[in-house]
Amino acid sequence: DKGNHRHFMAKEIAEQPEVVGHTLACFIDMAAGRIRLPDGADVDFSKLDRLAISACGTAYYAGLVARYWFEKFARLPVDIDIASEFRYREPPLSSGGLALVISQSGETADTLATLRHCRAQGMRIGAVVNVPTSTIAREADVVFPTVAGVEVGVASTKAFTCQLSVLAALAVKAGRDRGVLSEDDEAKLVSALVELPRLMAEALRLEPEIERLATTFAKAQDVLYLGRGTSFPIALEGALKLKEISYIHAEGYAAGELKHGPIALVDENVPVVVLAPYDPLFEKTASNMQEVAARGGKIVLVTDGEGPEHAGSAFAVLTLPKAYAFVSPMLYAIPVQLLAYHTAVFMGTDVDQPRNLAKSVTVE
Ligand code: M6R
Secondary structure, rough: OOOOOOOOHHHHHHHHHHHHHHHHHEEEEOOOOOEOOOOOOOOOHHHHHOOEEEEOOHHHHHHHHHHHHHHHHOOOOOOEHHHHHHHHHHHOOOOOOEEEEEEOOOOOHHHHHHHHHHHHHHEEOOOEOOOOOHHHHHOOOEEEEEOOOOOOOOOHHHHHHHHHHHHHHHHHHHHHHOOOHHHHHHHHHHHHHHHHHHHHHHOOOHHHHHHHHHHHHHHOOEEEEEEOOHHHHHHHHHHHHHHHHHHOOOEEEEEEHHHOOOOHHHHOOOOOOOEEEOOOOOHHHHHHHHHHHHOOEEEEEEEEHHHHOOOOOOOOOEOOOOHHHHHHHHHHHHHHHHHHHHHHHHHHHOOOOOOOOOOOOOOO
């Protein structure tokens, strides 16, 4: 049931504050302001020397964000692979170590193959999964549920922000287990998570502005997305979303990588979406943005706080509510989802069932 939405994707984007709230409630003791893993899902991260993450598509991008968190908050080295490549790299795996797979459907063939490969090497398997009855949920040792509800749109939206929320909670737990975060640090990070659903609801109010921008994007042949730090995987996600439902060619790049090649693509016909929260990384990304501006690129700056004051000659600025840098990936996911959605609607593509794609990919 689409409710009063035109597409499942629109409904699923709009549901995010609610389902992220439900998901976080499974991982946070709200009264104590502490992380509390669901019953039966306990992991002691102090015993690990590495974490191996694998997933496909959007779920892989959630894992890429999580790497920043686990390494920063828990000083836990993370290896992350696209599930379809994991085995071919023949990574040395530590028996007794933890492999984390991430999947909305819990049926993705490559992700399942990774799980079985890691299990055969004696690893314990944790799964961040949305469908509790799925094969991946059944075969994992520990299930970390995303409570996104059924996701119908082929383009993953609410499952992604729920995956990020679970991974954020796990990274804080890991930080405590490993003695890197104090009780105080935990309380601050947890309060940022508790605030998140409200901030996501605020972010959704950018929709009318984004809908207007979509008319420009619909005319583009190529679109670039740039981000630094945890905004880099969100740039990759923004590009994937646009490609899969509007069929416009899009690429996400680390902002600093631009001048190593892709800037050659930039001219006045190329919209460049710059994801730059006003945090300690802002200034560097803003200078990459100036490089784009100097070549006539059409910049859409997505930022918060004092960011808009540094927008220069940007074509458009989307201002998100100010938030802890920690939770910005979940917030910055929203405008890129909405931009892809409205561009596709404007172009008249089949948003919920884009060509050549299936909701769950059960062949390798
Ligand atoms: O069900 P999964 O999370 O394992 O699916 C992984 C990818 O197939 C999926 O995220 C795909 O990339 C989406 N169409 C992205 O919107």
